[in-house]
Amino acid sequence: MACYNDCATIRSSSSSLKRHMSRKLLVAFALIAVLSLGALMHIRARDAVIITLNFEFLRQGTAGVISLSGPDLVGGVVSAFERTYPFFSVTGGFAALLAVPMEQRIRDYPITVTIYRANGETLTWEGTVKVTSGEFIREPMFILPSEKLHLLDMSVQENEDARMNSIYSVVTPERFWEGQFSLPANAPTTSPFGSVRDFNDGSTRRHSGCDFQVPVGTPVKASASGRVVYARPLDIHGNNVIIDHGWGVLSNYSHLSQIFVVPGQIVLQGEVIGLSGNTGRSTGPHLHWEIAVNGVLVDPMDFIRLKMPT
Ligand SMILES: [Zn+2]
Helix, strand or coil: CCCHHHHCEEEECCCHHHHHHHCCCCCEEEECHHHHHHHCCCCCCCCCCEEEECCCCEECCCEEEEEEECCCEEEEEEEECCEEEECEEECCEEEEEEECCCCCCCCEEEEEEEEEECCCCEEEEEEEEEEECCCCCECCCECCCHHHHHHHCHHHHHHHHHHHHHHHCCCCCCCCCCCCCCCCCCCCEEECCCCEEEECCCCEEECCCEEECCCCCCEEECCCCEEEEEEEEECCCEEEEEEEEECCEEEEEEEECEECCCCCCEECCCCEEEECECCCCCCCCEEEEEEEECCEEECHHHHCCCCCCC
16 A cells, blocks of 8 residues: 655645744645555644545446545545546545546556635646556357348437436546445346457447346335436437436446436435336346446446445
8 A cells, every 4th residue: 555645746726835834844745555655654734634535446447435534624526537527525524436437558657636726726736547447258149130220320329329428427526325336136137347248240249238137027125315307218228217416426327228217316335216128229128337437338237335424
C-alpha cells in the first residue's frame, strides 16, 4: 500500500494558499485510510484536507470510492478518463464514485481532485490511478434466430446505445440507497460482464451486463432502493426497467416478460419490479442486469461489493 503524500502536487486559485503552504500543512493525501491516516498523525487536523482512495488500482469496468475530508469544504470533483465525477456529502466529508470504462487501456492515468472551500478557494491535487485488466472472457458464438438477426444491425445498436447513454448520464444529487446493492435474482450467472461475444452474422459485441440463468416468469428484484426512470420495451434489451439510485448510479433489468413498475415510482431494495423473460436480442430465457456509474457501465458483481460512506 502506498501513500500519495510524496507525489502530490497542489495548486490554488487563492493567494491564501501560500500562507498554508509555508506551514506545509495545507493538503494531506492518503491512499488507504487505515494505514495512511496513521502516518499523518503529525498533521494538525484543523489544517489538513485528506483525500482517501479506497483502492490501490482499478480493474477495467469497475468503480472505486474516493473520500474527502477537511475543514470548511463545500464539495469537489474528480477528473479522470476524460470524465468528471462529483463529490457528494457524507458524514464527516464527501465521497465520489470513480468508474473505469471496460474499454479503458491498461496503464496509469492522471487523476485530478478539485476541492472547493467555503471561502472561495479552489485546491487541486494531481496524481495517478492504475487501471488493470478486467480479465474479460470470449464466449462461445451466439446464434440468434433469423427473426431476431435484424437486432444486430448497427443502426439498431447505435439508436439503443444513444438512448441508454442519455438515461445513464443523469446524475441525481439525492441518494436513494443505503448499504450495498444486492442480486436481482437468486440464480447462477451464465455470462459475465464485459465478455467478448461473436454472433452468427459475423459481428462482435461486448457484454454490457451480467446474465442470470432463470426460467421465464422468475421474480426480478430491485438491487437497491431508487426511482424508476424507464419501464418499457427496447429493441435489444427487450422489456426493460431502469432504476435511478441517485449519485449517478443506475441499475437496469432486461429481457423481462412482465413489468410491474412505472416511471417515477419509488421502489425499495428487494421489491419485485417484473418477471424475467426472453424479449429483445436474447437467445434464451435469462435476466440481463446492468449497473452504470456516472454514465460508465461497470461489472455489477463487482459493484455489489462496494461500500459507500453514509
Ligand atoms: Zn446479458
